[in-house]
Amino acid sequence: MNQSTFAKGLEGVVAAESEICQIDGQDGRLYYRGISIDDLAVHSSFEETAYLLLYEKLPTAAELSRFTEQMRSQRSIPSPVRTMIRDFPENGSPMELLQSVISYLSGSQEHTIQHSATCNCRNTLHQIAQIATVLATYQRFREGQPYVEPRTDLSHGANFLYMLRGEEPDEFEGRVMDTCLVLHAEHGFCASTFTARVVASTYSTCYCSISAAIGALYGFLHGGANEPALTMVEEIGSKENVAPWLDRALAEKQKIMGMGHRVYKAKDPRAVIIEKHLHDLSELKGDFHLYEILKELENQFRERMQEAGKPLYPNVDFFSGAVYSLLGIPKDLFTPIFAVARTAGWLAHVLEQRKDNRLYRPKCLYVGSQPVQYVPIDNR
Amino acid sequence: MNQSTFAKGLEGVVAAESEICQIDGQDGRLYYRGISIDDLAVHSSFEETAYLLLYEKLPTAAELSRFTEQMRSQRSIPSPVRTMIRDFPENGSPMELLQSVISYLSGSQEHTIQHSATCNCRNTLHQIAQIATVLATYQRFREGQPYVEPRTDLSHGANFLYMLRGEEPDEFEGRVMDTCLVLHAEHGFCASTFTARVVASTYSTCYCSISAAIGALYGFLHGGANEPALTMVEEIGSKENVAPWLDRALAEKQKIMGMGHRVYKAKDPRAVIIEKHLHDLSELKGDFHLYEILKELENQFRERMQEAGKPLYPNVDFFSGAVYSLLGIPKDLFTPIFAVARTAGWLAHVLEQRKDNRLYRPKCLYVGSQPVQYVPIDNR
Numbered sequence: 228m229n230q231s232t233f234a235k236g237l238e239g240v241v242a243a244e245s246e247i248c249q250i251d252g253q254d255g256r257l258y259y260r261g262i263s264i265d266d267l268a269v270h271s272s273f274e275e276t277a278y279l280l281l282y283e284k285l286p287t288a289a290e291l292s293r294f295t296e297q298m299r300s301q302r303s304i305p306s307p308v309r310t311m312i313r314d315f316p317e318n319g320s321p322m323e324l325l326q327s328v329i330s331y332l333s334g335s336q337e338h339t340i341q342h343s344a345t346c347n348c349r350n351t352l353h354q355i356a357q358i359a360t361v362l363a364t365y366q367r368f369r370e371g372q373p374y375v376e377p378r379t380d381l382s383h384g385a386n387f388l389y390m391l392r393g394e395e396p397d398e399f400e401g402r403v404m405d406t407c408l409v410l411h412a413e414h415g416f417c418a419s420t421f422t423a424r425v426v427a428s429t430y431s432t433c434y435c436s437i438s439a440a441i442g443a444l445y446g447f448l449h450g451g452a453n454e455p456a457l458t459m460v461e462e463i464g465s466k467e468n469v470a471p472w473l474d475r476a477l478a479e480k481q482k483i484m485g486m487g488h489r490v491y492k493a494k495d496p497r498a499v500i501i502e503k504h505l506h507d508l509s510e511l512k513g514d515f516h517l518y519e520i521l522k523e524l525e526n527q528f529r530e531r532m533q534e535a536g537k538p539l540y541p542n543v544d545f546f547s548g549a550v551y552s553l554l555g556i557p558k559d560l561f562t563p564i565f566a567v568a569r570t571a572g573w574l575a576h577v578l579e580q581r582k583d584n585r586l587y588r589p590k591c592l593y594v595g596s597q598p599v600q601y602v603p604i605d606n607r
Numbered sequence: 608m609n610q611s612t613f614a615k616g617l618e619g620v621v622a623a624e625s626e627i628c629q630i631d632g633q634d635g636r637l638y639y640r641g642i643s644i645d646d647l648a649v650h651s652s653f654e655e656t657a658y659l660l661l662y663e664k665l666p667t668a669a670e671l672s673r674f675t676e677q678m679r680s681q682r683s684i685p686s687p688v689r690t691m692i693r694d695f696p697e698n699g700s701p702m703e704l705l706q707s708v709i710s711y712l713s714g715s716q717e718h719t720i721q722h723s724a725t726c727n728c729r730n731t732l733h734q735i736a737q738i739a740t741v742l743a744t745y746q747r748f749r750e751g752q753p754y755v756e757p758r759t760d761l762s763h764g765a766n767f768l769y770m771l772r773g774e775e776p777d778e779f780e781g782r783v784m785d786t787c788l789v790l791h792a793e794h795g796f797c798a799s800t801f802t803a804r805v806v807a808s809t810y811s812t813c814y815c816s817i818s819a820a821i822g823a824l825y826g827f828l829h830g831g832a833n834e835p836a837l838t839m840v841e842e843i844g845s846k847e848n849v850a851p852w853l854d855r856a857l858a859e860k861q862k863i864m865g866m867g868h869r870v871y872k873a874k875d876p877r878a879v880i881i882e883k884h885l886h887d888l889s890e891l892k893g894d895f896h897l898y899e900i901l902k903e904l905e906n907q908f909r910e911r912m913q914e915a916g917k918p919l920y921p922n923v924d925f926f927s928g929a930v931y932s933l934l935g936i937p938k939d940l941f942t943p944i945f946a947v948a949r950t951a952g953w954l955a956h957v958l959e960q961r962k963d964n965r966l967y968r969p970k971c972l973y974v975g976s977q978p979v980q981y982v983p984i985d986n987r
Binding site for chain 1: 613614615616617618619620621622623624625626627628629630636638640641642643646647650651655665666667668671687690691694695696698699700702703704706707708710711713714715795796797798799801802805806807808809810811812814815816818819820821822823824825826827828829830965966967968969970971972973974975976977978979980981982983984985987
C-alpha cells in the first residue's frame with residue numbers, strides 16, 4: 228500500500244501474524260492454540276486455558292498444579308489499591324478503575340517485570356489474578372460491604388463469585404462463571420488486543436500494555452453488547468411480547484443486540500455453549516424467564532431474517548448477560564468481566580509481540596494548512 | 608495491501624490523515640497547524656500552543672484569557688489522587704503512576720466526558736492541567752516534602768517548577784520550562800499518539816485514550832532518549848574527554864544518544880531552540896559545564912560523520928536533558944515531562960479521530976497450529 232491508498236481504520240490491513248487464536252467464521256468454530264473452545268468449555272478451566280494461551284500448550288498435571296498455585300497465591304490486592312477502589316468516584320466506570328489499577332500495580336512489581344524484550348511475564352501473573360479481585364472489591368465497596376480476602380481453594384470463576392458475595396457459590400455456578408471466563412479469554416485481533424500489542428511493541432511493561440487495552444475495551448464501539456442485550460430482554464419483559472416487540476423494532480430499523488457478528492456466518496460457538504449453561508442455570512434457579520424470552524427472540528428473529536434472505540445468528544453477548552444476571556451480577560460489571568477474562572489473551576499477545584518485535588509506527592498523511600505566519604496576539 | 612503482503616510494525620502504512628502537525632524533515636522544520644515552532648518558541652506559551660492544537664487556530668486575546676483561566680483553575684488534584692501518589696511504590700516508575708492517575712481521573716469527571724463521539728473534550732482540560740501537578744507532587748512526596756498547591760498566576764512551565772520546588776522560579780527559568788513544553792507538545796504519528804487514536808476510535812474517554820498513550824511512551828523504544836543523553840554527558844565528564852570518549856564509542860559501535868532522527872535529515876529544529884536556551888540558562892547559572900561538553904561532542908561527532916559521508920545531527924533529546932538538569936530536575940522525570948507536554952497533542956489527535964471516526968480494526972494472519980484434539984490431563 229502506498230500513501231495514496233489510505234485504509235481508514237486500517238481496514239483489511241494485516242497488522243500481525245499470530246499463532247494464538249483461529250476463528251472459523253464460516254463453520255462457527257473457535258480455537259485457542261489449535262484446541263476447540265467446545266473442548267475447553269467442557270474439560271478445561273480458566274487457569275488451564277490461561278496456561279494454554281501463555282505457554283502455547285496444554286500443561287501436564289504437575290505444570291498445571293504449579294501454575295494454578297502461583298496464580299492463586301497472587302489474588303490479593305495490596306492495601307493502597309483497596310484505598311483507590313474505596314475512593315473511586317461513585318459515577319466513575321469500573322472500566323476506568325480497572326485501567327487505572329493495572330498500571331498502578333505495574334509499579335508495585337519488582338524489576339522482574341522491568342520493561343524489556345526478554346522479561347518473562349509469564350511469571351508475573353498478578354495482572355490476571357488480581358483484576359478479578361479488583362472488580363469484586365469494587366462491587367463490595369459500593370454496596371457498603373467489606374473486602375473479601377480471595378480464597379486459594381476455588382477456581383478463578385468460583386473465587387470471583389465468592390469475593391462478590393462473601394459466601395461460597397454453588398459448585399455449578401462456579402463452573403458456569405469459570406466457563407464464561409474461558410469463552411472470553413481470547414478472540415484474535417480486536418481493537419483492545421491491537422492496543423495491547425502496539426503498547427507492548429515499545430517495550431512498555433505487560434501491565435501498562437494491558438491497562439491500555441482496557442481503555443480500548445471501554446469504548447462503546449468495542450466493549451461487550453451483553454449489557455444492552457440484557458436491557459433489551461428486560462424491556463421485552465415476556466415471551467408473549469417478543470413478536471410484537473420484534474415487529475416494532477424491525478419496522479424502526481432498530482439494531483437487535485447480541486445478533487450477528489462481523490466474523491461468524493454461523494451461530495457463534497460461544498453462544499452455543501453459553502445457551503446451554505443458561506438453560507441449566509435457569510433450571511438450578513427455577514427461573515426460566517430470561518431463557519424463554521431469549522429463545523423466543525432467537526427463533527422469531529431467525530425466521531424473519533431467513534425469509535428476508537439475511538440469516539443472522541446470536542453472538543456471545545446474546546446469552547451471556549442473562550447468565551451473569553442469574554448469577555446475581557449487576558449489568559455494569561459485564562464489560563469489566565470481559566476484561567477480567569481477556570487479560571489472559573492480552574498477555575499472550577504481549578508475549579507474542581515481544582518474541583519478534585517491531586515498533587508499530589504507521590504513517591499519517593498531513594492534509595492540514597501549509598505554513599502560515601504567526602500573527603502577534605494584538606493583531607488577531 | 609492484501610493479506611499476503613504483511614507490513615511488520617505497519618511500516619509504510621498510512622493509518623490516518625491529520626491536519627495537526629507537519630514535519631519537514633529535509634529542511635529541519637516543524638509546524639503545528641501550519642505555524643512554525645520557531646515562532647511558537649519565541650512568541651507563544653504552552654497554553655496558547657495547546658489552544659492552537661485543540662481549536663485549530665491561534666486564539667484572540669479574549670479567547671486565550673478564557674482558555675488560560677479555565678486551564679489554570681483545573682490544576683489542583685483531588686485528595687484521593689494525592690493518596691495514590693503517596694502510596695505509590697518507591698521502585699515504580701512515574702510513567703506508570705501518570706498512566707494510572709489519568710484513567711483514575713477519568714472517573715472523577717462528570718458525564719461531560721462520557722465516552723461519545725460528540726462530547727467536547729476541549730472543555731475538560733483537567734488531563735492537560737493536572738498531569739503536571741501529579742508529576743510535581745510525585746517528586747515532592749518522594750523527597751519527603753509536602754504537597755504544593757498550584758498557583759494560577761504562573762505559566763504552565765513556571766508553575767510546574769514552582770510546584771517542584773515550593774518556591775517561585777526565576778522568570779527566565781519559567782520561560783525555558785514553558786518553551787520546552789511547547790516544543791514537545793506535538794510531533795505527528797509516533798507509537799503513543801497512534802495508541803491514543805486507536806483507543807479513541809472505540810469511543811473510549813479522552814482520559815482513557817491519553818492514559819493508554821502514556822503506557823506506550825513508557826516503552827524504552829519510544830520514550831525520550833534525553834535521560835540516557837544526559838547520562839552519556841555525565842560519563843564523558845569534561846570537554847577534554849570528548850575526543851577519546853568518542854573514539855572509543857565509535858570503535859565499539861556504541862549508539863550516540865540524542866544524535867540522528869528517523870525523520871529529520873537536518874538538525875532537529877527543536878534542538879536548535881533548546882541549544883539556545885541551554886546556552887542562556889548556563890549563563891544565568893554561571894555553569895557552562897554541560898553545554899561545553901555537548902557542543903564539543905556535536906562538533907566532533909559531526910566532523911567524523913561527514914568524513915564518513917553519513918551526516919547525523921542532534922535531535923531534541925540531545926540538549927533537553929542538560930536543560931532539565933540545570934533546572935534541577937532529576938533524570939527519571941524527563942520522559943514524564945515529555946508526557947506532560949505531549950498530552951496537548953494527544954488530546955488534539957483524540958478530537959481529530961472522533962471528528963471522522965472509524966474503529967481501528969486491522970487483521971491478523973493466523974499462522975498457528977491447525978485444529979488438534981484436546982488431550983485429557985491424565986494422558987499428557
